[in-house]
Amino acid sequence: MECLNFLRELNIWSVMLRLTAAMAFGGLIGLERGRKRRAAGFRTYMLVCLGAALTMLLSQYESGMLAGAWAETATELGIRTDVSRFGAQVINGIGFLGAGTIIVTGRQEVKGLTTAAGLWASACMGLAIGAGFYECVVLAFLLIFLSIRLLPYLENFVVENARNMNIYVEFESLDDVGEIIGRIKAQDVQIYEVDIDHGREEKLRNPSAVFSIRLNHKQMHTQVLAAISELETVRTIDEI
Numbered sequence: 001m002e003c004l005n006f007l008r009e010l011n012i013w014s015v016m017l018r019l020t021a022a023m024a025f026g027g028l029i030g031l032e033r034g035r036k037r038r039a040a041g042f043r044t045y046m047l048v049c050l051g052a053a054l055t056m057l058l059s060q061y062e063s064g065m066l067a068g069a070w071a072e073t074a075t076e077l078g079i080r081t082d083v084s085r086f087g088a089q090v091i092n093g094i095g096f097l098g099a100g101t102i103i104v105t106g107r108q109e110v111k112g113l114t115t116a117a118g119l120w121a122s123a124c125m126g127l128a129i130g131a132g133f134y135e136c137v138v139l140a141f142l143l144i145f146l147s148i149r150l151l152p153y154l155e156n157f158v159v160e161n162a163r164n165m166n167i168y169v170e171f172e173s174l175d176d177v178g179e180i181i182g183r184i185k186a187q188d189v190q191i192y193e194v195d196i197d198h199g200r201e202e203k204l205r206n207p208s209a210v211f212s213i214r215l216n217h218k219q220m221h222t223q224v225l226a227a228i229s230e231l232e233t234v235r236t237i238d239e240i
Contacts, residue, residue: 008132010060022046022053022129025141026122032149033115048097048119049126052090056130059086087127094123118148163215169228170208170236174198177209183231187224190214206235 007014026049027042034041098116121144128136169180177196184191193212213224221239229237 004134010064015057018053018129022049022126025049025125029122029144033118045122049122052123052126053130055086055090056127090123090127094120165213165221166240167211168238168240169234170206172206172233174207176233183227187227188216
């Protein structure tokens with residue numbers, strides 16, 4: 001514990017450790033996202049975590065200087081500082097990066113939410129590293145890495161066995177909607193929402209629709225998709 005107390009102080013060794021740890025932990029999380037070819041990968045996560053740690057170090061340095069070497073000047077000028085405001089600005093600023101990774105595809109499917117959340121969590125971890133909260137950093141890294149590396153398998157299992165599903169279907173003409181709905185209902189399922197996109201003739205884009213349905217039995221996903229794909233008018237089909 002004496003070693004940790006020494007490293008919590010603002011000295012050259014603690015600064016080196018914190019910045020190195022920020023690069024390492026942020027980079028390890030980014031490696032997993034980069035492996036999946038996400039918008040933000042190894043270097044992005046590393047820089048976000050490093051920048052957050054550096055911000056927290058700067059706030060501690062400024063607070064220490066205003067209480068020490070700059071105390072007299074600060075009193076004369078009436079300068080006051082709030083260490084917490086630096087971290088608050090990091091949390092607000094990371095929202096711009098996160099928003100840039102979120103997109104809505106032509107199939108009305110939202111992508112990039114996990115990447116954006118990972119960036120935000122990585123920034124928070126960087127703040128903890130910069131503050132010297134080492135115990136929290138190790139636990140946070142393990143939980144974040146667990147969330148983005150192992151939990152997707154559990155998520156996929158839950159989705160595959162869920163009663164609700166959304167199906168994106170692209171077809172030749174709007175006249176085909178009735179036939180598609182009839183084929184879906186023939187699978188003993190309930191349709192509770194249909195979002196139709198009429199398409200654009202100038203871009204040679206076929207009309208499409210997103211069907212939100214509820215299955216009366218589990219593990220019918222493949223059966224429903226196969227039944228719809230048998231229609232000759234269907235060009236593209238995908239579960240989203």
